[in-house]
Amino acid sequence: MTRNTSPDTQVGGTYRSGFACLVGRPNAGKSTLTNALVGQKVAITSDRPQTTRHTIRGIVNRPDAQLILVDTPGLHRPRTLLGERLNDLVRETLTQVDVIVFCLPADQKIGPGDRYIAEQLAQLSTGRRRTPIVAVVTKADLVTREELTKHLLKVNELGEWADIVPVSAKGEFQVDVLADVLVGHLPEGAVLYPDGELTDEPEAVMVAELVREAALEGVRQELPHSLAVVVEEITPREGGSGANPLLDVRVNLYVERDSQKAIIIGRGGSRLRHVGTEARKGIEALLGNRIYLDLHVKVAKDWQRDPNQLRKLGF
Numbered sequence: 001m002t003r004n005t006s007p008d009t010q011v012g013g014t015y016r017s018g019f020a021c022l023v024g025r026p027n028a029g030k031s032t033l034t035n036a037l038v039g040q041k042v043a044i045t046s047d048r049p050q051t052t053r054h055t056i057r058g059i060v061n062r063p064d065a066q067l068i069l070v071d072t073p074g075l076h077r078p079r080t081l082l083g084e085r086l087n088d089l090v091r092e093t094l095t096q097v098d099v100i101v102f103c104l105p106a107d108q109k110i111g112p113g114d115r116y117i118a119e120q121l122a123q124l125s126t127g128r129r130r131t132p133i134v135a136v137v138t139k140a141d142l143v144t145r146e147e148l149t150k151h152l153l154k155v156n157e158l159g160e161w162a163d164i165v166p167v168s169a170k171g172e173f174q175v176d177v178l179a180d181v182l183v184g185h186l187p188e189g190a191v192l193y194p195d196g197e198l199t200d201e202p203e204a205v206m207v208a209e210l211v212r213e214a215a216l217e218g219v220r221q222e223l224p225h226s227l228a229v230v231v232e233e234i235t236p237r238e239g240g241s242g243a244n245p246l247l248d249v250r251v252n253l254y255v256e257r258d259s260q261k262a263i264i265i266g267r268g269g270s271r272l273r274h275v276g277t278e279a280r281k282g283i284e285a286l287l288g289n290r291i292y293l294d295l296h297v298k299v300a301k302d303w304q305r306d307p308n309q310l311r312k313l314g315f
Helices: 030-038 081-094 112-124 145-158 175-184 203-216 258-265 267-287 307-312
Strands: 016-023 056-061 065-071 099-105 133-138 163-166 228-236 247-255 291-299
Touching: 016 030, 030 056, 030 065, 030 099, 030 133, 030 175, 065 175, 099 112, 099 145, 112 145, 133 145, 133 175, 145 163, 163 175, 203 228, 203 247, 203 267, 247 258, 258 267, 258 291, 267 291
Parallel strands: 016 065, 016 099, 099 133, 133 163, 247 291
Antiparallel strands: 056 065, 228 247
C-alpha cells in the first residue's frame, strides 16, 4: 500500500489519510460494514461464511480525511491450502495499515474463532509499532439493549482495544461515529486517491465478485467454500457503435464436484439463468454499459487443495 505524497495532493491543516483493515471470523459483517461506511456497494455480502476471497478497498472521502477500508477474507483456522493462503493474505494486510477494525457480531457469543483472532492480533501489535485496534460489535440491531451491554463487556475482556464501538450497518446505527473514531487514528497526510473514487479494485475482480455473490444466494452450506469465479474477457460487441456499446462479458464458475455443478446450473439451467439475471444488474451498474453475460460452470476437482489450480484461479 503506497501513499501518494506529491505536493499537488497535499491538503493543509489537520487533514488525515490512511488505511483501516477490517478483520474478523467469517460472516462477522465485515463486507456489509465496508459498504455502509463507503455509502455504496464495493464488497459482496452473503449469509454464507468465507464470502470474501480478496481484499477489497473501499474509499471514504470526507472534507477532513480520506479513509481507505480494506475488507479481508475471514481469519480462521485453515483446513485447506486455500485457507492457509487466505490467512496469509490477511496477516500481510494487517502489517501495512494504520488501524485495525476487529468485527465481532452482537448476535453470536464470543467463541474459539474470536479468541484465535484476538491472539493473532495481540501478536501483531507487539514490538516497536503498535497498530491501534478498534473492536467493533456489529449487527447491534439484532439484540436487545441489555444483551448488547453484556456483549460489550465480554468484548472488553477479550483484549486491549483502542476503542470499542457498537454498530448496525443495515440500521445505520453509529456508522458515522465509527468513521470518526477510525479517522482519529489516522496520521496527518495527503489525499491518497482522487476525490470521487470509491474503490481501486480492477473491474474484472468486481465483476467476478458480483457473479459469485449472485451464485451464493440460496445454495447449500458446502458450496461457498468450493466456488471460484474467473472473468475470461470483457470486450465491446464486434460491430457495435455509440457512446454506450454492448459489452460481452464471459465468466467461468469453478466448483470441485459434478454434484456442485448441478446445484449451480439447476433444473433445466433455471438456477444459472437466475444467477445471470441478478449479476447482470450489478455489473451493468458497475460498468455503465449494457452487457451480454455468458456464464459457464466447470469442475476443477479439489482445487482448494491443489497449488496449480489455486494459481490458475488467482490465489
